[in-house]
Structures are given as structure tokens and as C-alpha cells.
Amino acid sequence: MVVLERIGVYFQTVFHLASDPINIAILFGSVMLGIMFGAMPGLTSTLGVALLTALTYGMDTATAMVCLLAIYVGGTYGGSYASILINIPGTAASAATALDGYPLACKGEGGRAIGLTTTSSAIGTIISMLFLVSISPLISFFALQFTSFEFFLLAFFGILISGTLTSPDLVIKGWIAGFLGLFLACVGRDMLQFYPRFTFGISELDSGVEVVPVLIGAFGIPQIIQVLKERFQIGETQKFQRILPEFGTIIRNIPRIVRSALIGVGIGSVPGIGEDIAAWVSYGAAKNTAKHPERFGKGEIKAVLATEVANNACVGGAMIPLLNLGIPGSPPAAMLLGALMLHGVTPGPMITFEHPTFITEVAAILLLASCTMWVVGMLMAKQVVKVLRIPTQIFMPIIGVLCIIGSYALGLNIFNLYLMLPVGIISYFLIEMGYPIAPLVIGVILGPMADENLRRALMVSQGSFLPIFTRPVALILLLTILWTVFSQVPYFKKRKNQLVDKIRRRKPVKIKMDPEEG
Amino acid sequence: MKKILIFGLIVLMALATGVYAAKGFPKRDITNVCVWSAGGGTDTCNRIISAEMSKFLGKNINVINKTGGVGGSVGMSFAYKRPADGYTLCGLSESCVTAGVQGGWNNRMDVWDFFIVGGSPDVISVTPNTPYKNLKDLIEAAKKSPKSIKAAASAAGSIHHLNLLAVEDGSGAKFNFIPYTGSAPSQNAAMAGEVSVVVTSLAEQQQLLRGGKLRPLAMLIPDSFKVEGLGTIPSSFDDYPGLSKYLPISQAIGFAVRADAPDDVKAVLTDAFKKAIATDKLKTWAKENYYLLSGKTGKEAKAEFNSLESNFAWTLWDLKAAKVDPAKLGIPKP
Numbered sequence: 095m096v097v098l099e100r101i102g103v104y105f106q107t108v109f110h111l112a113s114d115p116i117n118i119a120i121l122f123g124s125v126m127l128g129i130m131f132g133a134m135p136g137l138t139s140t141l142g143v144a145l146l147t148a149l150t151y152g153m154d155t156a157t158a159m160v161c162l163l164a165i166y167v168g169g170t171y172g173g174s175y176a177s178i179l180i181n182i183p184g185t186a187a188s189a190a191t192a193l194d195g196y197p198l199a200c201k202g203e204g205g206r207a208i209g210l211t212t213t214s215s216a217i218g219t220i221i222s223m224l225f226l227v228s229i230s231p232l233i234s235f236f237a238l239q240f241t242s243f244e245f246f247l248l249a250f251f252g253i254l255i256s257g258t259l260t261s262p263d264l265v266i267k268g269w270i271a272g273f274l275g276l277f278l279a280c281v282g283r284d285m286l287q288f289y290p291r292f293t294f295g296i297s298e299l300d301s302g303v304e305v306v307p308v309l310i311g312a313f314g315i316p317q318i319i320q321v322l323k324e325r326f327q328i329g330e331t332q333k334f335q336r337i338l339p340e341f342g343t344i345i346r347n348i349p350r351i352v353r354s355a356l357i358g359v360g361i362g363s364v365p366g367i368g369e370d371i372a373a374w375v376s377y378g379a380a381k382n383t384a385k386h387p388e389r390f391g392k393g394e395i396k397a398v399l400a401t402e403v404a405n406n407a408c409v410g411g412a413m414i415p416l417l418n419l420g421i422p423g424s425p426p427a428a429m430l431l432g433a434l435m436l437h438g439v440t441p442g443p444m445i446t447f448e449h450p451t452f453i454t455e456v457a458a459i460l461l462l463a464s465c466t467m468w469v470v471g472m473l474m475a476k477q478v479v480k481v482l483r484i485p486t487q488i489f490m491p492i493i494g495v496l497c498i499i500g501s502y503a504l505g506l507n508i509f510n511l512y513l514m515l516p517v518g519i520i521s522y523f524l525i526e527m528g529y530p531i532a533p534l535v536i537g538v539i540l541g542p543m544a545d546e547n548l549r550r551a552l553m554v555s556q557g558s559f560l561p562i563f564t565r566p567v568a569l570i571l572l573l574t575i576l577w578t579v580f581s582q583v584p585y586f587k588k589r590k591n592q593l594v595d596k597i598r599r600r601k602p603v604k605i606k607m608d609p610e611e612g
Numbered sequence: 613m614k615k616i617l618i619f620g621l622i623v624l625m626a627l628a629t630g631v632y633a634a635k636g637f638p639k640r641d642i643t644n645v646c647v648w649s650a651g652g653g654t655d656t657c658n659r660i661i662s663a664e665m666s667k668f669l670g671k672n673i674n675v676i677n678k679t680g681g682v683g684g685s686v687g688m689s690f691a692y693k694r695p696a697d698g699y700t701l702c703g704l705s706e707s708c709v710t711a712g713v714q715g716g717w718n719n720r721m722d723v724w725d726f727f728i729v730g731g732s733p734d735v736i737s738v739t740p741n742t743p744y745k746n747l748k749d750l751i752e753a754a755k756k757s758p759k760s761i762k763a764a765a766s767a768a769g770s771i772h773h774l775n776l777l778a779v780e781d782g783s784g785a786k787f788n789f790i791p792y793t794g795s796a797p798s799q800n801a802a803m804a805g806e807v808s809v810v811v812t813s814l815a816e817q818q819q820l821l822r823g824g825k826l827r828p829l830a831m832l833i834p835d836s837f838k839v840e841g842l843g844t845i846p847s848s849f850d851d852y853p854g855l856s857k858y859l860p861i862s863q864a865i866g867f868a869v870r871a872d873a874p875d876d877v878k879a880v881l882t883d884a885f886k887k888a889i890a891t892d893k894l895k896t897w898a899k900e901n902y903y904l905l906s907g908k909t910g911k912e913a914k915a916e917f918n919s920l921e922s923n924f925a926w927t928l929w930d931l932k933a934a935k936v937d938p939a940k941l942g943i944p945k946p
Contacts, residue, residue: 121656143678144675146672147659147674147675232714238800238804239804240804241801241804241805242806243799243808282680283680283682283686283716284789285680285767285793286767298718300685300686300689301680301689301690302679303688304682359746365797365800405858408852419803419825420819420820421796421800422796428649430653432656432659432675433659435656435659435660436656436660436663437660438897438900439820440808440819440901441819442819442820442823443819443820443822443823443824443825444819444823445819507690546793550790550792551789553788553790554762554806554807556788566932
């Protein structure tokens with residue numbers, strides 16, 4: 095009965111919201127604003143939600159939630175535009191999308207990539223929404239299994255996996271880049287004892303290295319130098335572009351989509367981490383299980399699917415601990431928490447008693463937001479690709495200016511510009527030497543989490559590493575990390591391949607139609 | 613072509629916001645730099661008051677979070693470095709007065725003018741599956757094996773940490789203090805069982821208490837507190853009268869503007885603040901969220917922060933939890 099009642103409330107809310115033209119207008123406006131925030135390097139969905147929080151104060155709670163969730167969903171999706179078209183991720187969450195999205199754009203399939211991204215983002219959000227309404231108390235129980243050790247291992251795994259996946263030649267180079275990022279994250283006062291580390295007495299460095307200028311510097315500047323140096327035009331857009339949803343591709347990839355969505359929901363529901371790790375883990379899972387892992391990084395449509403489903407599935411995932419425990423699952427969700435409290439809704443275990451229909455309403459809004467996003471995305475994709483027709487000599491300087499504005503806009507801090515430029519130039523030389531740059535940025539993002547939680551974990555255990563082996567979640571994470579490292583050591587790699595060959599030889603299965611063909 | 617136009621417009625907009633004059637404050641949106649993390653007590657309170665004040669100012673007050681450092685020193689330094697034009701506020705709480713003696717802030721707190729919204733009393737709670745049913749159980753257990761029970765609170769020098777220290781001092785128990793970056797993460801750790809004890813404000817904890825995710829032991833104020841749907845939480849003073857020497861250390865949440873900002877700007881802010889705090893919205897919110905409204909501004913608020921500063925700084929120094937001698941900073945003894 096309860097379930098039926100819930101479904102009733104759910105559709106009632108959907109229709110109620112959809113029947114109000116003002117809500118629809120807000121929905122479209124917010125999604126578009128979110129996409130713009132996501133697509134502009136430096137402006138993130140976190141910032142979008144934060145800026146709009148105060149604006150929604152005058153609205154009633156439902157309308158405010160429509161506005162904020164739509165921005166969140168749109169922003170998470172919009173990051174992929176910049177990733178695919180100019181290889182500068184609009185948000186950290188879409189850094190993994192650039193890996194295969196940009197090569198696709200270079201091949202002239204930018205429109206197709208964006209089209210698929212749109213559909214997969216919408217699917218990701220909707221699947222996560224289903225989890226939110228159905229089994230969210232169960233998931234929040236698992237989210238509570240995460241203590242400091244698990245947070246440390248998860249952050250460390252995120253850095254490691256992005257290093258493993260992005261290296262063009264030697265995996266160790268990816269890890270080196272990741273550790274460079276970790277080192278950058280150590281700059282500033284440490285969060286537990288407030289001891290200044292590597293600050294050289296510069297007070298601006300006290301608060302540590304900001305993520306946004308590093309993100310923009312590391313991705314933006316090398317790309318601008320590269321493109322201007324080689325005078326090449328990104329992709330060709332003259333080719334007939336089919337920006338249809340490509341339902342065929344979607345249906346062929348259903349198992350992959352479900353897996354990526356599960357990864358997204360799972361990671362989104364763990365407090366404090368969000369879209370960026372989810373995208374990388376999902377990319378890794380897709381590559382490891384693919385029939386042709388060598389195609390990854392060269393414009394594999396499945397990779398784009400996997401990352402975009404996962405980072406958007408994080409949205410619903412992050413709502414789970416937010417609504418059930420009052421703990422934000424990701425940075426934009428933390429902003430949403432503030433907004434909710436502003437409207438007198440305190441999320442937490444009592445929410446089902448105080449606002450019985452609230453979770454269902456949020457789910458209904460997520461559905462509307464993802465549908466709107468899909469419509470807007472489909473309409474925009476074809477137009478957005480035309481950006482590439484702008485001559486490089488004009489386009490790249492504009493991107494340069496946007497990079498500078500983006501670094502400055504967050505916190506209006508001029509120091510960020512002094513930070514962005516050297517990071518960008520160093521990144522350019524690193525890329526020239528064949529080091530991937532994404533792990534460095536991920537290192538800066540996850541570094542504080544790894545550092546702080548490892549030291550706190552040791553404080554709690556009084557210097558003992560034993561809990562890593564006795565806590566089930568920690569052990570699983572540790573084994574995954576070890577497997578990631580050892581599967582790259584030549585000796586083990588050889589053994590693994592031999593084993594795989596043996597198994598293959600024993601079961602000679604002939605597949606007539608390759609189901610993986612996207 | 614359209615894209616170029618849009619890009620051009622964005623650039624123009626960015627430039628336009630940079631040009632402003634001091635007259636007719638506020639001409640553009642105001643930024644409130646909250647020094648504690650999003651979703652915490654100070655953050656929520658600042659979001660509420662900022663949004664309400666925006667209605668009277670006609671411009672938005674955007675709340676951003678700059679966490680880290682000691683006593684919110686990173687956020688305070690950041691806000692203080694911005695021009696004294698009233699366009700940057702600093703969302704802070706009483707805990708910020710400890711930044712100086714902890715070595716993160718080279719000024720006295722009187723470089724700010726304060727607008728105090730109010731505060732919520734602190735409560736000491738435990739993970740439900742621990743054997744401690746009341747404060748006495750906990751304190752006796754902690755006395756038996758000092759430093760064995762893990763207690764969470766936000767960063768060292770925060771009000772919750774000070775309350776925890778005061779409980780230790782007034783009762784003679786010793787806990788193993790584990791610092792977290794805010795109240796929300798410390799409560800999360802207590803729910804997850806990483807620590808057994810947590811000290812945060814009632815406002816931050818009430819949902820978890822009523823939901824049975826945490827068990828309240830005692831209020832850290834002289835009076836008991838009735839919580840709807842939970843019953844009355846006794847005062848810690850009942851069992852340990854010695855606490856009255858150290859407690860209560862009450863919250864003073866609000867925001868500040870640089871004291872050297874123009875007087876007319878401060879007058880506009882004060883006016884909007886007074887109007888905002890008198891709204892029904894704020895009153896209802898305070899009641900629903902277990903807050904006591906204050907509304908102090910100007911000299912009154914400064915006096916309160918001065919006394920908090922000397923109280924906090926010297927308490928910390930006496931507890932040997934301070935790095936810098938408060939006398940060196942010119943902070944008078946309470």
C-alpha cells in the first residue's frame with residue numbers, strides 16, 4: 095500500500111509541477127543556466143547552485159528545488175561540452191569524458207558524441223532517481239560504513255585509477271602525475287594541526303592550492319598552446335551530423351549503462367566525494383571489461399557513455415545521504431543542504447515523518463530535470479558543435495580570456511591567476527614529455543581528502559594500520575588498489591594474459607554478432 | 613557568430629561588475645564569506661539572514677564557504693584582504709576569536725564590526741550502541757581508562773572543542789579528541805561508530821537525536837532543554853556542578869564587516885540586519901531550529917566579542933591548547 099501511495103504521490107507531483115507554466119519556464123531556464131555553468135571552464139555546478147541558492151529564497155520550496163536541482167543536473171551534464179569540443183573539461187567531473195570525447199570531435203563526430211552524452215546523462219540521472227525512491231535507506235546504511243580509512247583509500251584509489259587510465263605509454267607516468275597533484279594538495283595549512291606546509295611564508299598559500307585555477311591552467315593553457323602552435327582545426331563539422339538519440343547504440347550498451355549507473359549511485363552516496371571519482375571509476379570498469387581496451391582513449395563511444403552515465407547518476411546518489419542523514423554526498427549537494435535549510439526543510443532521519451512526501455517530490459523533480467536536460471541538449475547539440483567553425487586564431491584567444499575569467503571568478507582572487515599560469519606552463523611541458531595531466535588535477539582535488547583522512551584514521555586507531563585489514567570495506571578497497579598496481583607490473587601482466595588466453599582456448603565460443611559494437 | 617556575441621556579452625558583464633562607486637550602497641551583489649563548511653550551523657544561519665537581508669537591500673548576498681585554518685582563520689584572512697567597502701562580509705561564529713592565539717590571525721578581533729544573529733546550545737551525545745546511558749556513565753568510564761574513549765568535535769579551538777575541554781576539566785575525565793573539519797563530518801563519524809562521543813550544537817544534532825541515530829546525554833548549559841518528540845535533555849550541571857566554573861560557552865553566530873568600512877555603508881547594513889532579524893521568518897526559523905536570537909550590533913556586539921575573545925583566548929592558553937600568548941596579541945585577561 096505504501097508503495098502504491100508513493101507512486102501515486104510521485105506522478106501527482108510530476109504532473110502538478112509540469113502543469114504549471116512558470117515551473118516549466120524555471121526548469122528550462124535553470125537547466126540552460128546549469129549547462130552554461132558546466133560548459134564554461136572554471137564555473138562549476140557547485141558555484142551555480144551556490145549562486146542561485148540566495149535567488150530562490152523568495153520562491154516556495156518546491157519551485158526552489160526545481161530551480162536548484164535543474165542547475166545541478168544541467169551543470170553536471172554541461173561539463174561534457176567543453177570536454178568534447180575543446181578538450182578543456184568544463185568541470186572536474188567531465189575530465190574523463192575528454193579522454194575519448196575529444197578524439198571523437200577530432201574525427202568529426204563531435205555531434206554524435208554530444209548527442210550520446212545527452213542521452214546517457216539523462217539515463218544516468220533517471221536510474222539514480224529510481225534508487226533514490228526505492229532503496230535509499232539501505233544505501234545510506236552502507237554510506238555509514240565509511241570511516242576515515244575508507245575515505246583515504248577511496249581518494250587514493252581515485253588518483254591511482256585516473257593515472258592508470260590516462261597514460262599514453264607508461265602507466266608509471268600517470269601515477270607520477272597523480273603524486274605531483276597530491277604534493278600540490280599538501281601546500282597550505284594542514285587541516286588537523288594547522289601547521290603551514292610549503293607555504294614559504296606566503297599568506298595566500300595558507301588556504302592551499304585552489305582546484306579551479308589548477309583545473310583551468312592544467313587543461314586550458316596546454317590546449318591553447320598546442321592548437322595555436324600546430325594551427326589545426328579541431329574536427330570538421332561539414333560532415334552530415336546525425337544528432338539523434340541513437341537508441342540502437344543505447345540498447346546495445348544496456349549492461350554497460352546499468353553498471354556505470356550503479357557505480358555513480360554508489361560513489362555519489364558516499365559523503366564528501368562526487369562526480370569526478372565516479373566518472374573515472376566507471377571509465378576504468380568499462381575499459382577493463384571491454385573486448386577492445388586498446389580503442390579506449392582514441393575516441394571510443396562506449397567510454398563517453400560510461401563516464402557520462404556515471405557522473406550524472408551521482409546526482410541522485412548524492413541526494414540519498416543528503417535527504418536521509420543530512421550529510422551531503424557531493425560538493426553541490428552541500429550547497430543544496432544549505433538551500434533546503436533556508437526553506438525550513440532540515441534533511442535527516444526525521445524527514446520521512448516531518449515532510450513525508452519530500453523524497454518523492456525530489457525524485458519527481460529529478461525526472462523532470464533530466465527530461466528537460468535531454469530536450470535542451472538535443473536541441474543545442476547541433477548548434478554547439480558549430481563553435482568549432484570559428485577560426486582557431488579567434489577561438490583560442492577567446493578560450494584564453496574565458497580561462498582567466500574562470501580562474502578569477504571563483505573567489506575573485508587575483509592570486510589564482512598567478513597560480514593558473516605556472517601550472518599551465520608546467521602542464522604543457524609535462525604533456526610534451528608524455529605525462530597525462532588529468533591525474534595531476536585529480537590529485538589536487540582528492541589530495542586533501544586522502545591526507546586529512548589518513549592522518550585522522552591513524553589518530554583514531556592510535557597509529558595502527560590494522561583496521562585496513564579488519565574493516566570489510568577498507569579491505570575490498572585495499573585489494574582493488576593492489577590489483578590496480580600489480581596488474582600493471584610486467585610479470586603479473588604476462589601471467590594475467592596467459593591465464594586469460596588459457597581460459598579463452600578452453601572455451602572457443604564463436605560470436606557471430608559482436609554485441610559490443612557501438 | 614551568435615556564440616561570439618554571447619561570449620562578448622559575458623566579457624562585458626564581467627567588466628561592468630568591476631566598475632562601481634561607493635555611493636548608493638549596495639550597487640551590486642554582496643559576498644558573505646562563511647568560514648565554516650556548508651550545512652553547518654554558521655553556514656545555515658548566514659544563508660537565512662543573508663537571504664532575508666537581501667530583500668531589504670535590493671541586492672543579493674551570496675554566501676560562499678572558505679573553510680580551514682585555525683578558528684576559521686583562512687576564511688577570515690580571505691575576507692579581510694578584500695576592500696573595506698561593505699561588499700564583502702565574513703560569516704563567522706564565536707569560535708573565530710581563537711584564530712589569533714592559535715597562530716592563524718595576526719589581528720585582534722576588533723578589526724571587525726559584528727552583527728550577531730544568535731546561537732544554539734551545545735549537547736554531548738554518544739553513538740546509540742555504546743553502553744553509556746547518561747553523562748555519569750560516560751564520565752566514569754572515561755575516568756577509569758583515560759584517553760581510551762574517542763570524542764569528535766570540529767577543529768581544535770572550535771566552540772565544540774572548547775565545550776569538550778570544559779567537560780574534561782570540570783569532571784576530571786580525559787577523552788581521545790579527534791578533530792573533524794566541521795560539525796556535520798563529526799556527527800557522521802559518531803553515527804558511523806568511528807568515534808563514540810560527539811559534541812555539537814543542538815541545532816545541528818536535533819534531527820539525528822530525534823531519529824535515534826545519536827543518543828543525547830546532557831546539555832552543556834545550566835538548564836535542561838525540552839526537545840519535542842524526544843523528552844527533556846538534562847543539564848550536565850546536575851551531576852557535575854563543577855562544570856559551572858568552565859561552562860557555558862555560548863555561541864554567537866552572525867557575520868562581520870571590516871570596522872574601517874564607511875559609516876554610511878555600515879548604517880545600511882545595520883538597518884537591513886535589524887529589519888531582517890525582526891521578521892517572522894527569522895523568528896519561526898529560530899524556534900524550529902533551537903536557536904536563541906540575539907540581534908546585537910555595533911558597540912554591544914563588539915563588547916560581546918571582546919569578552920568572548922579574552923575568555924576563549926585565555927581559556928585556551930590555560931588549557932595549553934594555544935600557540936601564541938594572548939598577552940602578546942594584547943588580549944586582556946577576562
